[in-house]
Amino acid sequence: MIGCIPMEEIDIDDEDSLSIRLQKTRAGDGVDVAVILFPHISNFTDFNVLERIPGISLRYVQRAEEVNNPDFLILPGTKNTMEDLLWLRQKKMEEEIFRLHQRQVPIMGICGGFQMLGQWLYDPDQVESGGVMRGLGLLDSETIFKSQKTRTQIKGKIIDTLPLFQGIEKVQGYEIHMGRTKNLGGCREWIQLEDGRCDGLSNREKTVFGSYLHGIFDTPKLAKLLAVNLNPQAKTMDFEEENYKEEQYNRLADLLRNSLDMKKIYQILG
Numbered sequence: 001m002i003g004c005i006p007m008e009e010i011d012i013d014d015e016d017s018l019s020i021r022l023q024k025t026r027a028g029d030g031v032d033v034a035v036i037l038f039p040h041i042s043n044f045t046d047f048n049v050l051e052r053i054p055g056i057s058l059r060y061v062q063r064a065e066e067v068n069n070p071d072f073l074i075l076p077g078t079k080n081t082m083e084d085l086l087w088l089r090q091k092k093m094e095e096e097i098f099r100l101h102q103r104q105v106p107i108m109g110i111c112g113g114f115q116m117l118g119q120w121l122y123d124p125d126q127v128e129s130g131g132v133m134r135g136l137g138l139l140d141s142e143t144i145f146k147s148q149k150t151r152t153q154i155k156g157k158i159i160d161t162l163p164l165f166q167g168i169e170k171v172q173g174y175e176i177h178m179g180r181t182k183n184l185g186g187c188r189e190w191i192q193l194e195d196g197r198c199d200g201l202s203n204r205e206k207t208v209f210g211s212y213l214h215g216i217f218d219t220p221k222l223a224k225l226l227a228v229n230l231n232p233q234a235k236t237m238d239f240e241e242e243n244y245k246e247e248q249y250n251r252l253a254d255l256l257r258n259s260l261d262m263k264k265i266y267q268i269l270g
Helices: 018-022 044-052 081-090 093-102 112-116 222-230 241-259 262-269
Strands: 031-036 056-061 072-075 107-110 120-123 131-134 141-158 170-183 191-193 208-211
Touching (some): 056 222, 072 112, 081 093, 081 120, 093 107, 112 208
Parallel strands (some): 031 072, 107 208, 120 141
Antiparallel strands (some): 120 131
């Protein structure tokens, strides 16, 4: 026997336990941030930092009646943009999005959610469902799906500051998608990537915006400033996501070292 690892709550990124994480209480006092829980949601670790920031109350919504009146609405990434857009309409959530838009509630799309915000989705190569689908029409853009997948970590700078991102000059994250989104002329570009490409688009009023950058909220200080920009009276405190993650992984390493016969493991490894 090499050892026995006891159960201990250590907060590290997971991949397949969204249902377990959603059972945890996220509600509380502070800025109300709602994330639409698509059936094919992907990269939900995008929101880990928002769950940890004092002053932000993060919740996931699956039904129209759950949307209510958040301070900020996010359409997250999805493994199937077109199917989840159809689901959105079947669940009558499109009307809720339009209602919030009329009230000038900030609406953000990440990756697949960003694609949905445009005018049209084209899938000539049947990467997803195939054919053409009307988008939500909140951004003057269109997306064409391609079989070639973009995978890259990247940094960028904000070139057209949005009210929600006041105080942030640089962003970071990673791209993983199978589509190209084109500005049809009515959008503002707000992120320029370090390789010279423009990534984010917003409407003229800067109330609807999107980006392909997963992990954008991990940008240092961004989540805290997000809460303050949404509500200047929000009670927030400094929170360093990278330091928090390192602390959690150090706790895991200590637990393993203290619970296992490491000398024997090293002997097995040679």
